[in-house]
Amino acid sequence: MKTRKFIMAVLTAVILSTGLLAQTQDHSKMEAGKTESIKVGGACDMCKARIEKAAKIEGVTKAEWNKETKILALTYNPSAVSSDEVQKKIAAAGHDTERFRADDKVYDKLPACCHYERMR
Numbered sequence: 001m002k003t004r005k006f007i008m009a010v011l012t013a014v015i016l017s018t019g020l021l022a023q024t025q026d027h028s029k030m031e032a033g034k035t036e037s038i039k040v041g042g043a044c045d046m047c048k049a050r051i052e053k054a055a056k057i058e059g060v061t062k063a064e065w066n067k068e069t070k071i072l073a074l075t076y077n078p079s080a081v082s083s084d085e086v087q088k089k090i091a092a093a094g095h096d097t098e099r100f101r102a103d104d105k106v107y108d109k110l111p112a113c114c115h116y117e118r119m120r
């Protein structure tokens with residue numbers, strides 16, 4: 001009888017933990033995802049690397065900038081970070097975004113190949 005009780009206890013524990021796990025996964029899925037397309041000024045592959053590096057702050061799960069369209073595909077957790085915060089970081093790295101203009105001093109220091117057409 002003791003063994004049977006033990007087995008029941010183990011089974012209950014397994015079922016409970018599976019349930020908890022499933023919940024956690026759903027939860028993270030819900031929080032993982034706001035995706036936005038943001039226009040960011042840039043010119044070359046060095047810009048791409050710089051923009052994406054600057055955008056990848058905490059709460060950002062994906063940042064991919066397209067050299068041709070100048071669009072940054074940004075996926076982030078809205079409860080951890082805002083689009084503005086990310087855009088400020090990008091502007092601080094020398095790249096104009098839809099909402100923030102990069103500091104001229106920072107822009108001037110970029111390599112010549114990175115001197116894109118200013119957006120604002």
Ligand SMILES: [Cu+2]
Nearest residue numbers: 044046047114
């Ligand atoms: Cu560049």
